[in-house]
Amino acid sequence: MRVTETAHDPGRIPTLVGRSSSHFTRVTRLFAAELGVAYAFEVVPDLRSLDTADYAGNPALRLPILRTGATTWLGSLNICRELARRAPVQRRVVWPEHLTEALTANAQELVVQAMATEVTLIMGQIAGTPKDDAQLTKLQKSLLNMLAWLDDNIQAARAGLPQDRDLSYLEVCTFCLVTHLEFRKMLPTSGYRALTAFCDEFDQRPSAQATAYRFDAP
Numbered sequence: 694m695r696v697t698e699t700a701h702d703p704g705r706i707p708t709l710v711g712r713s714s715s716h717f718t719r720v721t722r723l724f725a726a727e728l729g730v731a732y733a734f735e736v737v738p739d740l741r742s743l744d745t746a747d748y749a750g751n752p753a754l755r756l757p758i759l760r761t762g763a764t765t766w767l768g769s770l771n772i773c774r775e776l777a778r779r780a781p782v783q784r785r786v787v788w789p790e791h792l793t794e795a796l797t798a799n800a801q802e803l804v805v806q807a808m809a810t811e812v813t814l815i816m817g818q819i820a821g822t823p824k825d826d827a828q829l830t831k832l833q834k835s836l837l838n839m840l841a842w843l844d845d846n847i848q849a850a851r852a853g854l855p856q857d858r859d860l861s862y863l864e865v866c867t868f869c870l871v872t873h874l875e876f877r878k879m880l881p882t883s884g885y886r887a888l889t890a891f892c893d894e895f896d897q898r899p900s901a902q903a904t905a906y907r908f909d910a911p
């Protein structure tokens with residue numbers, strides 16, 4: 694038997710620390726919904742906080758974090774893996790390490806990088822970075838480049854995923870990225886036809902409906 698905290702403490706509901714407006718948080722909530730894992734939700738009230746205690750002890754001052762008893766899991770991929778270990782029924786999940794073709798592996802890399810780039814742009818907005826800042830300009834250009842690449846390649850990348858999957862980290866991240874760009878009014882996404890078509894399809898899932906973005910009450 695695998696000796697983990699899950700095995701020691703199967704009855705405890707984990708606590709997800711995050712924000713309902715955060716795309717990395719939504720990835721984990723979507724996984725929890727798909728995998729049938731119950732959790733409590735704790736909101737990080739202010740992303741400008743410099744206190745690790747506000748981020749469940751995450752030294753990176755980032756969210757999401759999953760607390761499982763005395764253990765904390767940092768970052769969305771670690772959290773999704775722990776949720777999968779806790780799932781009452783095993784689902785067929787395609788993880789990043791299963792993507793052994795350049796197309797699918799690069800799509801995964803670019804989706805997660807685009808999510809991170811969007812975070813930096815939002816934090817720049819919050820900090821009042823001037824609009825003509827050279828680094829900001831490069832990040833905006835990089836984001837547009839990545840979205841164009843993803844729009845050109847998402848169909849083929851999805852075709853390269855195992856047909857019998859229930860869920861893939863790539864598709865969940867792609868859905869959370871594109872819908873978040875609209876939610877935060879970062880840029881209009883309707884011109885990205887393939888990405889929009891994918892999101893419209895993925896949005897039919899009850900897990901997507903149950904995790905719609907919203908701003909938590911202050």
Ligand SMILES: N[C@@H](CCC(=O)N[C@@H](CS)C(=O)NCC(=O)O)C(=O)O
Nearest residue numbers: 715716717755756757768769770812
């Ligand atoms: N690698 C982390 C990235 C998490 C991340 O960047 N989260 C954003 C919110 S969506 C954040 O904490 N931003 C705060 C900041 O950038 O200071 C993950 O996969 O969860």
